[in-house]
Amino acid sequence: xxxxxxxxxxxxxxxxxxxxRLACMRIxxxxxxxxxxxxxxxxxxxxxxxEETPRTPRELADIERVSPPSMSRTVAAxxxxxxxxxxxxxxxxRQVILSLTPEGVRTLKDIRRRRDxxxxxxxxxxxxxxxxxxxxxxxxxxxxxxx
Amino acid sequence: xxxxxxxxxxxxxxxxxxxxRLACMRIxxxxxxxxxxxxxxxxxxxxxxxEETPRTPRELADIERVSPPSMSRTVAAxxxxxxxxxxxxxxxxRQVILSLTPEGVRTLKDIRRRRDxxxxxxxxxxxxxxxxxxxxxxxxxxxxxxx
DNA sequence: TATTGTTATACTCTATAACTATA
DNA sequence: TATAGTTATAGAGTATAACAATA
Numbered sequence: 001x002x003x004x005x006x007x008x009x010x011x012x013x014x015x016x017x018x019x020x021r022l023a024c025m026r027i028x029x030x031x032x033x034x035x036x037x038x039x040x041x042x043x044x045x046x047x048x049x050x051e052e053t054p055r056t057p058r059e060l061a062d063i064e065r066v067s068p069p070s071m072s073r074t075v076a077a078x079x080x081x082x083x084x085x086x087x088x089x090x091x092x093x094r095q096v097i098l099s100l101t102p103e104g105v106r107t108l109k110d111i112r113r114r115r116d117x118x119x120x121x122x123x124x125x126x127x128x129x130x131x132x133x134x135x136x137x138x139x140x141x142x143x144x145x146x147x
Numbered sequence: 148x149x150x151x152x153x154x155x156x157x158x159x160x161x162x163x164x165x166x167x168r169l170a171c172m173r174i175x176x177x178x179x180x181x182x183x184x185x186x187x188x189x190x191x192x193x194x195x196x197x198e199e200t201p202r203t204p205r206e207l208a209d210i211e212r213v214s215p216p217s218m219s220r221t222v223a224a225x226x227x228x229x230x231x232x233x234x235x236x237x238x239x240x241r242q243v244i245l246s247l248t249p250e251g252v253r254t255l256k257d258i259r260r261r262r263d264x265x266x267x268x269x270x271x272x273x274x275x276x277x278x279x280x281x282x283x284x285x286x287x288x289x290x291x292x293x294x
Numbered sequence: 295t296a297t298t299g300t301t302a303t304a305c306t307c308t309a310t311a312a313c314t315a316t317a
Numbered sequence: 318t319a320t321a322g323t324t325a326t327a328g329a330g331t332a333t334a335a336c337a338a339t340a
Contacts, residue, residue, distance in 0.1 A: 013271065020266060020270070023285045026293075027288055027292050056322090067308075069308085069323070076323095092316080092321085094317070116161065119168040120161060123291065130287050131163060133280060134163060138170045142169065142170045189331095205299080215300085216300070216331080241338065242339095243299080
């Protein structure tokens with residue numbers, strides 16, 4: 001492989017890709033493992049999608065890349081728990097509109113708070129310079145992840 | 148959510164924790180979604196553990212925080228696929244020693260290559276400065292994740 | 295008696311196929 | 318006939334409880 005950069009070896013594309021991927025995956029893994037969420041991962045994803053805007057089960061299934069029956073079941077569990085509200089679509093009798101209940105909003109906030117607390121506890125001991133690096137990296141990564 | 152951090156020193160701990168966590172989780176999510184792994188996540192974890200050193204099912208269950216019966220099942224599937232080798236422990240008849248087969252080693256490498264390719268394609272278009280930020284961030288994050 | 299590992303059984307999440315209701 | 322959603326059924330992964338083999 002060609003390392004054409006005058007910069008350190010750590011900026012080789014392949015090395016950086018591997019290091020960065022591992023770093024992100026390990027952080028994510030520990031966040032999930034140690035913040036003991038109140039809802040399952042697939043339920044959390046649905047709540048987060050409904051926080052953006054009300055959606056139909058079909059839309060959620062497409063976004064989350066699961067089958068309609070799976071989403072039907074996931075939604076049913078969230079409705080059962082009082083986190084999601086079902087409403088008939090006034091213009092199309094086949095569809096249902098799903099949205100978050102106040103309890104759903106609270107649950108989402110609570111989960112994020114716990115996750116953030118874990119992350120905050122990890123970076124609390126870092127230097128100002130290190131935090132600045134991470135702040136800049138966050139911006140870049142969020143942009144890259146959104147592309 | 149809460150972006151805005153043009154004044155580095157005033158970047159709050161909570162804001163950084165949230166941005167950084169979201170960034171890592173979104174990157175991880177996309178890596179998993181789009182590199183279409185050959186084995187399931189829990190199987191990959193076990194292969195990676197066995198790459199470090201041969202282990203018993205009990206050790207794997209403790210490390211991966213699943214029950215012994217679950218690990219028993221996971222291991223059986225990997226043995227069935229020819230990725231893991233079972234061997235009797237010569238000093239303790241109750242135990243079995245699990246290790247990777249050559250095919251298991253190849254599979255692990257292949258999965259990592261695919262994941263890295265996705266990540267590399269994402270950072271290919273970044274500037275030298277941005278890559279340097281990510282390289283420094285990787286070091287910090289890997290250290291933090293390992294604590 | 296304690297430990298390792300498996301089998302028995304049940305619950306959850308996933309999928310495909312078939313069904314109902316509406317457009 | 319096509320679409321939205323659910324129900325029927327089956328296949329994995331996980332768990333707890335009970336069992337077998339060994340220490």
